[in-house]
Amino acid sequence: MGSQAPIVIVGAGQAGVQIAESLRQQGYDGGLLLVGEEPHPPYQRPPLSKKWLTEPGASQALSLRGPEALSRRRIELRLDTRVLAIDRAGSRLQLAGGEELRYGQLALATGARPRTLSLPGAQLEGVLALRTIGDSLRIGAAIRRCAAEQRPLVVIGGGFIGLEVAAGARKLGAEVTVLEGLPRLMSRVAAPIVSEAFERVHRAHGVNLVLGAQVAELVGHEGRVQAVRCADGREFPAGAVVVGIGVAADDALAAAAGLACERGIVVDECARSSDPAIVAAGDCSARRLADGRLLRLESVHNAVEQGQSAAAALMGHERPFRSTPWFWSDQYDVKLQMVGLSHGFDQVVTRGDLERPAFSAFYFRAGRLLAVDSLSRVQDHMKSKRLLDAGLSPTPAQAADANFDLQSVLQQARPATADGA
Template sequence: MSQAPGIVIVGAGQAGVQTAEALRAGGFEGPITLLGDEPHGPYHRPPLSKAWLAGEMDAAQLVMRAPEMLARKNIELRTGVTVQRIDRAAKCVALADGSTLPYSGLVLATGATPRALPLPGANAPGVLPLRSRADASAIAERMGTCLEKGLPIVVIGGGFIGLEVAATARKKGATVTVLEAAPRLLGRVLAPVLSDWYAELHRGHGVQLMLGAQVAAIEADASGVTGVKLADGTVLPAGLVVVGIGVSANDQLAREAGLECDRGIVVDGCGRTSDRSIVAAGDCTARRLADGSLLRLESVQNATEQGKSAAAALLGQDRPFTATPWFWSDQYDKKLQMAGLSIGADTWAVRGDMASGSFSVYHFQGQRLLAVDSVNAAKDHLQARKLLDAGVSPTPEQAGDAGFDLGGLLK
């Protein structure tokens, strides 16, 4: 350790890379070390369930930042590195190889881990989550075997990851069943009318949906998974089972170091943790809001904006993340773009013709606009972000009237 302590970033994903680059853009001239526990350099995760899984994207296209690009910014990337412990008193991190790395500022961008299926047989070969490039490659390989042998694929979980995988598998010609424990798809994030629309979209593409499904066990033989057993005794044959039942924030390092955690590393609007020399960004965080509640967001935008905020905090500046949250999902030829958070909505308005496949659903709490979900309606999405950023609410009647100029409300 010949160099003076600089800033150490644990996690080489979207949030970690953004923080490193924002530090350089903000004028930080000291050492920056970016530690990734995977053997690959930084890569884009959203394509893993879509273009990468479908074989429409190669490894070069998946790269987020090439190591030489980071090197030009004097950011040292170290891959295949596991951090075992944070020593806050000594201001260093202990690595798995026995070495330590000092820091003047520490960034935790440790991401999240897919929740495991707590059932008999869940560890059988061919029962796979989707989070990393290695996961996606393993699913693609097993999916290829299913296509060759005519074996069905079962997806457990009707969330975004599960539905994107289902759509990709159907496009490749596989037989697919989606099992969702809730009474509707994406029930926590979509209005019932849109949830039902997505159910029909998948059924229309040949996916068998089983809502209210209770999985009892995974059946397997010497070669791996053979089926999924339901609580009623039904067994669904399967040569591949993809598990998409959510993720848990990787906050163990922070917990063990005594930082405040609550289903994630607790941060303020600027990414600061309970230790002012440590910031956190991305999927590992839970942001404390003004009313004291905690908000967990899992998105590229959140990772990017929290990375910028965290970098500013280490530079002694306040740059709170205040923009309207947005998300997206690609399934078949439909792009869902979501702006805002629909929690608490009690009224919905549909703008456009749902049968046409291009429309938006506006979420209201009383007369206040909370969020807008747009399907193949990019202009609606961009306008929704402007309305939400400005705190301007149309009435539900105005939102549902395709002839009403919502943009006029911003003038």
């Protein structure tokens, strides 16, 4: 072994905790240190733009794993501690404040940071982004102020976070304008039929939704944001602005240490970086697929799945990324659940009620199921997930037929699998 130094995990978020716990589950008995720069014990981020935004409570309610639970598994937690640099040759980390830390093996789980606008006025007071507990509390307070002063909240970006904030702000009684640069909502991940359904839902809840809006400037008065101006001269008054234009992988530490990074720390299917002694998982990583493409996912499922692979890799085992990616978003009373990756689809069919909306969109390529987006159709989501995990596909006609039980595809496949194995 040669070294008694612990395995150190940088980043105490979803992926970091998963790596630590999976190491213990997989029988690792040595020293284990989880280092995070935030002051809070590991917590869940999804509620920050959902229920927590409108009904914040004690931060413990968001807890992913409390210090006691971690210490029971002999996982040492160091909070408020930023890692500044990795010395790979010396197997050391340099911490803010000057301290150095030796590691036996290293895992990076540094997450992502919200993208910022590089436009005039982007630094004005009242321009906010959402990643942390503190951000969510600030945005919640800003929404309440907007509602009380009858000033609109302007959300820049019609992706998941922007739209969830818009829904929360409507719930709290604020007037809301959403400015989206592209012609439809969530266009990076959803088919037009899903975008249009959410467009109707937000408009029905009174959101002023502006598509194709090219934001040019944030206008301020005495240092505080007052309005958002678009390139075509339109100006939207703002009591506060939430910028939700996506995140950038936090790969600076890895890049400075010479690890391969391409908009994320490049890892293989087993979460190994270009240095086989260092693994990376979660939002900070970009996974190299078998066909050479790089895939970046920002989701709880991805952090958990890659965290398990990373722990296995640290134990010297190969555990490739296994299950089908999935994601969810809550907006008003609509629950969106997405499973699979729709990239490259050539056909979409739907089942259910498009108007309510309570339907599922099935994405196919060459007649094979790639992904399913379900809006308030939990059963469709669960059955589709099982199908995709098993590599099975209904035909497009079966998927579109609400009377066809998706489960039957699995049931029909079972005897064949047993015989053919």
